[in-house]
Amino acid sequence: xxxxxxxxxxxxxxxxxxxxxxxxxxxxxxxxxxxxxxxxxxxxxxxxxxxxxxxxxxxxxxxxxxxxxxxxxxxxxxxxxxxxxxxxxxxxxxxxxxxxxxxxxxxxxxxxxxxxxxxxxxxxxxxxxxxxxxxxxxxxxxxxxxxxxxxxxxxxxxxxxxxxxxxxxxxxxxxxxxxxxxxxxxxxxxxxxxxxxxxxxxxxxxxxxxxxxxxxxxxxxxxxxxxxxxxxxxxxxxxxxxxxxxxxxxxxxxxxxxxxxxxxxxxxxxxxxxxxxxxxxxxxxxxxxxxxxxxxxxxxxxxxxxxxxxxxxxxxxxxxxxxxxxxxxxxxxxxxxxxxxxxxxxxxxxxxxxxxxxxxxxxxxxxxxxxxxxxxxxxxxxxxxxxxxxxxxxxxxxxxxxxxxxxxxxxxxxxxxxxxxxxxxxxxxxxxxxxxxxxxxxxxxxxxxxxxxxxxxxxxxxxxxxxxxxxxxxxxxxxxxx
Amino acid sequence: xxxxxxxxxxxxxxxxxxxxxxxxxxxxxxxxxxxxxxxxxxxxxxxxxxxxxxxxxxxxxxxxxxxxxxxxxxxxxxxxxxxxxxxxxxxxxxxxxxxxxxxxxxxxxxxxxxxxxxxxxxxxxxxxxxxxxxxxxxxxxxxxxxxxxxxxxxxxxxxxxxxxxxxxxxxxxxxxxxxxxxxxxxxxxxxxxxxxxxxxxxxxxxxxxxxxxxxxxxxxxxxxxxxxxxxxxxxxxxxxxxxxxxxxxxxxxx
Numbered sequence: 001x002x003x004x005x006x007x008x009x010x011x012x013x014x015x016x017x018x019x020x021x022x023x024x025x026x027x028x029x030x031x032x033x034x035x036x037x038x039x040x041x042x043x044x045x046x047x048x049x050x051x052x053x054x055x056x057x058x059x060x061x062x063x064x065x066x067x068x069x070x071x072x073x074x075x076x077x078x079x080x081x082x083x084x085x086x087x088x089x090x091x092x093x094x095x096x097x098x099x100x101x102x103x104x105x106x107x108x109x110x111x112x113x114x115x116x117x118x119x120x121x122x123x124x125x126x127x128x129x130x131x132x133x134x135x136x137x138x139x140x141x142x143x144x145x146x147x148x149x150x151x152x153x154x155x156x157x158x159x160x161x162x163x164x165x166x167x168x169x170x171x172x173x174x175x176x177x178x179x180x181x182x183x184x185x186x187x188x189x190x191x192x193x194x195x196x197x198x199x200x201x202x203x204x205x206x207x208x209x210x211x212x213x214x215x216x217x218x219x220x221x222x223x224x225x226x227x228x229x230x231x232x233x234x235x236x237x238x239x240x241x242x243x244x245x246x247x248x249x250x251x252x253x254x255x256x257x258x259x260x261x262x263x264x265x266x267x268x269x270x271x272x273x274x275x276x277x278x279x280x281x282x283x284x285x286x287x288x289x290x291x292x293x294x295x296x297x298x299x300x301x302x303x304x305x306x307x308x309x310x311x312x313x314x315x316x317x318x319x320x321x322x323x324x325x326x327x328x329x330x331x332x333x334x335x336x337x338x339x340x341x342x343x344x345x346x347x348x349x350x351x352x353x354x355x356x357x358x359x360x361x362x363x364x365x366x367x368x369x370x371x372x373x374x375x376x377x378x379x380x381x382x383x384x385x386x387x388x389x390x391x392x393x394x395x396x397x398x399x400x401x402x403x404x405x406x407x408x409x410x411x412x413x414x415x416x417x418x419x420x421x422x423x424x425x426x427x428x429x430x431x432x433x434x435x436x437x438x439x440x441x442x443x444x445x446x447x448x449x450x451x452x453x454x455x456x457x458x459x460x461x462x463x464x465x466x467x468x469x470x471x472x473x474x475x476x477x478x479x480x481x482x
Numbered sequence: 483x484x485x486x487x488x489x490x491x492x493x494x495x496x497x498x499x500x501x502x503x504x505x506x507x508x509x510x511x512x513x514x515x516x517x518x519x520x521x522x523x524x525x526x527x528x529x530x531x532x533x534x535x536x537x538x539x540x541x542x543x544x545x546x547x548x549x550x551x552x553x554x555x556x557x558x559x560x561x562x563x564x565x566x567x568x569x570x571x572x573x574x575x576x577x578x579x580x581x582x583x584x585x586x587x588x589x590x591x592x593x594x595x596x597x598x599x600x601x602x603x604x605x606x607x608x609x610x611x612x613x614x615x616x617x618x619x620x621x622x623x624x625x626x627x628x629x630x631x632x633x634x635x636x637x638x639x640x641x642x643x644x645x646x647x648x649x650x651x652x653x654x655x656x657x658x659x660x661x662x663x664x665x666x667x668x669x670x671x672x673x674x675x676x677x678x679x680x681x682x683x684x685x686x687x688x689x690x691x692x693x694x695x696x697x698x699x700x701x702x703x704x705x706x707x708x709x710x711x712x713x714x715x716x717x718x719x720x721x722x723x724x725x726x727x728x729x730x731x732x733x734x735x736x
Contacts, residue, residue: 429534434570436554437530437563438584438640439591448583452574452623 029218030087036060039187042087046156046190049163059176059186066180072343073372073404074312076248076285084250085218086188129154129193129209131222139193141205151196152207155223158194165196169227173256173320174291181252181287185221189254192222197232199260206462208237211253219250226256228263230296235266235462248276248311253288261296261323266304268461269317270469273309280339280368283311290317294326294352302329303346304460306469311340316374318347321355321383328357331457335473336369336401345375345406350386350416359390362454364473365401372404379416386416394424395453397446447474483508483679484529484549484648489540491528498524500704501540506648509676513690514683515715516701517723522683523567525701526652529681530564531557545647558584559591561647565637565654572624577636578606580624581643588644609642613669631662638669649673650681655689667692687719700726 030041039060043053068079129139129152145152151162159166176186193209211222228234238255251273259265267290276283286309292301303317319328330346348357357377365371371394379386394403405422427449435445451458451470461469489502498521506512516522528535529542531554542549545560552560572580585605586596597605610617613635625633634654641649651670655663670693674680682693690698690712698715700708702723707730708714718726 428570430570431572433530433532433554434566434572435580435584437558437566438580438644439555439558439588440584441553441555441587444583444587448575448580449572452572455574 028089029085032085033082034084034086034188038086042188042190045087045089046159048159051163051167052159055171055176056187059183060188062177063180063183063187066183068180072314073370073374073406074314074341074343076312076341079248079250079285081184086221087190088218089190129207131191131193131209131211145203145205148201148204149198150201150203151194153194155189155192155194155225158225162194162196165227166194166225169225169256169258170223171256173258173293174254174289178289182254182289185223185252185254185289188219189221189223192224192253194224195226195234195236197226197228197234197263199229200231201229202232203234206235206237208239210239211251219252221251222253224253224255226265226267226292227258228260228265228299230260231262232260233264235268237268237270237462237465239270239272248283248285250285250287251310252285253290255288255290255317257292257301259292259294259296259299259301259326262298263296264300264302265292266302266462267292267317268465269303269305269307270461270465270472271305271307271309271313272472274311275309275338275340276311278338278367280311283340284309286310286313286315288313288315290315291320291347292318292328293320294323294328294355296326297323297352298325299323300327300329302327302331302460304331304457305333305344306454306457306461306472307332307334307342307344308472310342313340313342313344315344316346318349319357320349320351321357321386322351323355324352325354325356326352327355329460330357330359330361330375331460332361333364333454333457333473334362334371334373335364336366336371338367338369340367340369342370343372343374345373347376348378348388350377350379350383350388352383354385355383356387357389359388359392360456361390361392362457363392363394363403364397364450364453365394365403366397368400370402370404372406374406374408376408376410377418377420378409379411379413379418381412383413384415386413386418388416388418390418390420392420392422393453394422395450396424396426450474483545484681485543486529487541489525489528489537489542491524491535491537491540493524493535497538498535498704499528502701502704502706504699504706506679506681508647508679510697511674511680511682511693511695513695513698513712513715514681514701514706515685515687515698515718517727518685520701521704522701523652526564526650526681526683529557529650530554530562555587556591558644558646559588563641563644563646563649565634565641565649565651567652567654567656569625569628569633569637571626571628573626575624577620577622577624581606581620581640584640585643605643609639612642612672613638614665615639630657631659634658634662634666635669638666642669642673646678648679648681650683652683653685654682655684655686663689664692687715690715702726702730 030038039056043056139153174182176183195207197203257265273284273286294301301319307313321328328348334342334344336342346359361373363371363373373392377388392405396403403424407420409418432442432445450473458466484506486502486504489499491499514522537550582602589596615635695712698710699706
């Protein structure tokens with residue numbers, strides 16, 4: 001068996017990253033490096049009002065006083081923040097007024113990624129905001145959504161069109177000063193999506209943002225803000241890819257979610273940034289802060305993530321359970337292969353009474369990779385009868401990879417019930433042989449077993465994306481047998 | 483259908499099978515009996531292609547092809563089925579989904595279209611009756627939390643779904659109560675016809691009351707030391723394996 005394993009691992013490690021192409025478009029870049037002038041440059045490019053520039057500068061000045069965090073279970077050489085381009089926008093002849101006016105090259109890029117910007121070609125009832133490098137190039141179905149009072153647009157547009165909402169909510173869940181990367185993001189963020197669901201409205205389609213890094217040497221710093229008013233519902237999906245490049249590229253995003261009384265927000269991510277090559281060269285550093293607050297009673301925020309890409313992932317989608325009876329959920333599948341490193345998990349902060357949270361984390365490691373779950377469950381003094389259930393399972397493929405679990409539990413109210421379960425397993429030769437004996441080859445068998453392992457999380461994904469995500473899992477790990 | 487000639491196989495340095503000769507023709511049921519450690523399960527594993535065992539000598543042809551040259555999944559697709567002594571659990575993969583994958587892989591091998599959901603369900607319903615298996619059981623994760631009897635019934639159910647030419651039943655009777663044994667045996671008997679063949683690996687004669695073999699072979703110390711009809715099984719039951727052991731050991735001392 002060992003010899004065969006090596007062969008299979010060889011196949012896996014050499015399997016191509018499907019989205020690694022580069023689109024040849026002229027871009028409008030900021031000079032390399034970061035200083036106050038760059039912050040001003042970005043703000044000016046976006047014709048931002050004075051208050052927005054001030055907000056950025058404040059964040060930038062705070063960032064200067066901070067140090068890069070070292071606590072995550074990942075290792076990488078120091079990032080030279082002066083060697084990054086902080087703004088890169090594809091040059092379009094004119095600002096497109098309608099979807100028809102989008103540069104055909106850009107349209108083609110997204111078609112190639114399987115994202116249609118053509119509303120007529122709508123297959124799945126999904127509205128898309130397409131972001132390439134630093135700017136949003138198109139948002140579909142805006143009119144239809146507007147009829148229901150739903151705002152779904154790029155962050156740049158929101159700053160211009162809905163300043164009152166942005167002023168009120170931007171940074172209200174994740175303050176600029178929260179951590180090193182949020183301060184950086186707050187200073188230089190260039191675009192992202194804004195989504196506002198008015199009270200009592202159930203968003204009739206999936207909203208999604210598709211992030212694409214194209215230009216070399218650039219960082220992508222986007223912000224997403226979702227505000228769900230009382231009794232509303234929205235399901236949101238985010239997808240991401242990048243070309244294959246030898247150097248590491250930084251992606252430092254911030255996502256904020258607010259859920260008012262009885263509102264429900266479901267946020268799903270299928271993260272497939274370029275993971276680097278099989279020797280660990282290149283790939284995206286995915287340093288992301290995602291947080292939602294269940295502001296109102298009986299509100300609910302649910303994070304689902306399928307993380308297969310990036311050379312390093314550092315990400316803890318969290319929920320602050322402030323409203324009584326509010327619910328927070330975190331479902332995660334994190335796959336690491338070759339030299340990828342992932343330190344991911346969640347924080348569930350119980351503040352309100354009778355709040356409940358559920359964590360299901362499935363880590364799959366192969367190759368020489370390291371996969372860590374890091375989670376905090378905090379039950380505050382006044383959070384009586386809080387409930388938490390955490391399940392962290394790790395699956396190892398091969399004997400050179402690592403799986404780690406770092407659960408933190410802080411309970412200050414003795415009526416709370418916190419449960420934590422964890423398992424680590426390997427795909428057994430027995431399981432593979434059993435499948436083989438039924439005519440199923442090893443590749444298919446591994447895909448079957450992996451998908452079985454991750455099923456509880458995959459079931460949480462919106463239908464349209466579940467199949468895609470299943471395939472992605474199989475591709476990321478094709479046949480790496482333990 | 484199956485022709486084993488002078489088969490030697492072992493694990494690491496230890497030889498377990500020391501020259502097996504056996505021919506099975508379509509329509510026949512053969513039983514292999516023998517004491518613990520005689521190599522019965524090793525034979526089943528080697529035929530199915532488990533790679534922890536190394537074949538050092540001999541040949542096996544199956545349906546006219548060199549069996550030892552085929553990967554385990556190819557053997558399966560060519561029509562060889564092994565009902566496991568200890569069926570494995572695969573969490574999160576429903577039995578239905580598993581069998582559907584298996585059936586369609588085999589169909590692909592034969593150049594047939596995969597079964598659509600309706601035809602698959604129809605086939606499944608039909609075969610479920612054979613071993614009185616419940617739909618609810620099939621929607622659960624494969625073998626996870628199944629009782630011993632349920633696991634064995636599931637094996638026979640899978641056999642019926644895959645319609646193999648040669649089915650090897652590795653101690654399928656072990657751990658079964660009399661009712662479960664009857665159900666399993668009944669499933670096998672209904673599937674049995676002139677086109678297919680069975681190799682029953684068993685410890686006890688009991689199974690052979692229900693699935694009547696055409697031939698019985700006694701495996702001892704890696705060799706088939708005696709072959710006969712079903713009467714041989716009865717003789718073994720009456721006298722125990724010791725009489726064969728003594729006979730064989732006496733001969734080898736000469």
